[in-house]
Amino acid sequence: MPYPTPRCAMCLIGPTAANPQNEASHPSVTAFIRERESTVVPESSNQQASRLSVVSEAKMASEPTRIMLAVNESTIKGYPHASISSRKAFEWTLQKIVRSNTSGFKLQFLHVQVPDEDGFDDMDSVYASPEDFKNMKDRDRARGLHLLEFFVDRCNAIGVACEAWIKRGDAKEVICREVKRVRPDFLVVGCRGLGPFQRVFVGTVSEFCVKHAECPVITIKRSAEETPQDPVDD
Amino acid sequence: MPYPTPRCAMCLIGPTAANPQNEASHPSVTAFIRERESTVVPESSNQQASRLSVVSEAKMASEPTRIMLAVNESTIKGYPHASISSRKAFEWTLQKIVRSNTSGFKLQFLHVQVPDEDGFDDMDSVYASPEDFKNMKDRDRARGLHLLEFFVDRCNAIGVACEAWIKRGDAKEVICREVKRVRPDFLVVGCRGLGPFQRVFVGTVSEFCVKHAECPVITIKRSAEETPQDPVDD
Incomplete structure (x- = not known):
């Protein structure tokens, strides 16, 4: 299998509003991807300054603006490519909102996977065992992580803090539920403009x-x- | 009359997409208000740097992000107070988007005045002369400028570049028409959340x-x- 599998189920829970920064006690997908890739991103002086200012200044003013981006896979290129709309929304956010102020923002990537009824490509669904189901879920999860990696790597490269996580279900309902739970400052969604x-x-x-x-x-x-x-x- | 009257009709045309920065050949409301208030805002080193970088860097990367804000007057407090929604949208934009990167953004305030059929408070509309109509228009325009002054002063105080102008007509149609004409990077509108x-x-x-x-x-x-x-x- 070409894709990594996460080591713990906690990786897919994502950040919470009450404790959005807690990567130490709760390893996020981001942390997982970083570790796997051995890409240790050194904290920039900007980020250090920002972290220090959290202590000294009023909490509201110094906390980064948290932007949730709902990202999905391409329907034409297949996994693990990000969709045209997702990439467009992401690049727009970097170019028009974040700009050079990389320490002022935190991007939160949410990828919602739709449970696929036709996912048993290479097995007879009539005889699918519990083990088959587990394998399919593992494969989906690995593909999702690979998709998120595209966005996380880009953020790491330019020094913007980010988090990424995967949920399963109906995209629009899950996104709204996650907004309620994580409480980002705003949500960016791509669309096809149909x-x-x-x-x-x-x-x-x-x-x-x-x-x-x-x-x-x-x-x-x-x-x-x-x-x-x-x-x-x- | 407590409100200023603009000296030329050009003041109400606002910026254009083709020539958004051209304040010299076309005095904007902003320039007018600045001059009247004698608040000369010195260009910060950030702004100077940003201006220089326009020459040296690619145009797309160095141009400030242009945010159009549609602002209106309060329905409960009366002219010239800004509505709760407008102020909220404005403060949100400063706090969550602009943050400390004051040279990276340009705010474009559009105030749309709805032509008021019942505007002849103190005269008999049956006998309204062309002069009465002109007076009413002048009064509306002066009130609009006073409303915009609230936003422009705040921008001047924190060093964010801005433009402001007034249009007359149906708010939603005029806003969309102005977006088409001025081509901001995005539009911020307040709403009552009803x-x-x-x-x-x-x-x-x-x-x-x-x-x-x-x-x-x-x-x-x-x-x-x-x-x-x-x-x-x-």
Whole structure:
């Protein structure tokens, strides 16, 4: 199997609002990926200064702005490539919001996996054993981690703090539930920018989040030149 | 009359996408307010550095992120106070997006005035002369400038570049038209956070902008403690 498997189930719980920074007592996917890749990112002087200022200044002013990004895989390129919309939303956030102020923001990547009924590619589903189910879940989880790695590596490279975690379920409902739990300052979601007719058939995660997420939401559309031949693809 | 009147009609045209920085050939409301208040804001070393980097670096990377904020007056406190939602959206933008990176952003305040059919408070509308109409328009414009002054002064105080202008018409349509013309990186709109029942009766500028503005839009709701007794008030 080409993808890593996480060593503990806790890795997939993600951050909490009450204790968002607690990586020591609760290893996050980020920490896991960092360790696996042996990419030890030294704390920049900016980050050190920011950490010190947490103690000295008022809590509200010095805490980084926490931006949750909902990311998903591409429907045309297959795992583990990030979708065009996710990459667009991510790059937009770095370019237009974070800019050079890398210590002022913390990105929180949430990847929601939809439980796949047709996931038994290489086995007869009639005879699927509990072991088969477990293998499928492990494989999904490994693929999800690999997907998140794309975003985490990029953040590490430019020195922006980040967290990443995976949840399973209906994307739009899970995103809103995670917003409620983690309480980011705002949520960024990519979208395909489809017209009302095409939208009906492909679901509208971004629209649901704008209406129901308990935090400000910003929707980033793909640009025209990034849109594949069939705009439903992503 | 306690409010200033602008000296030229050009003051109300606002910035353009093609020439967003051109304050010299086209005096903006901001420049006007600055001059009137005699508040000469010295360019910080950050801003100087940023300006120099425009020349040396790629244009995309060094240009400040242009955030358009649609601001309106309070419905309960009367002119020239900014509405609770507008102030909330503004403070949120400073606190969560701009943070300490004051040279990385430019705020663009758009105030849309709804032509008021009942604006002849102190005259008999049956006998309103062309002069009366002109006076009313001048008064509205002066009040609008005074409203914008609140935001511009705050930006000047913390050293964030800004522009401000006034348009007349239906707020949601004018905002979308101005987005198309000025091409900000994103739009921030405040909203009252009303339920679907209350929303029907008070209009939904923010919802319309999320759907129709040709740029990413972020909607900032008032917090519970900022909501007046009747949530329709703002």
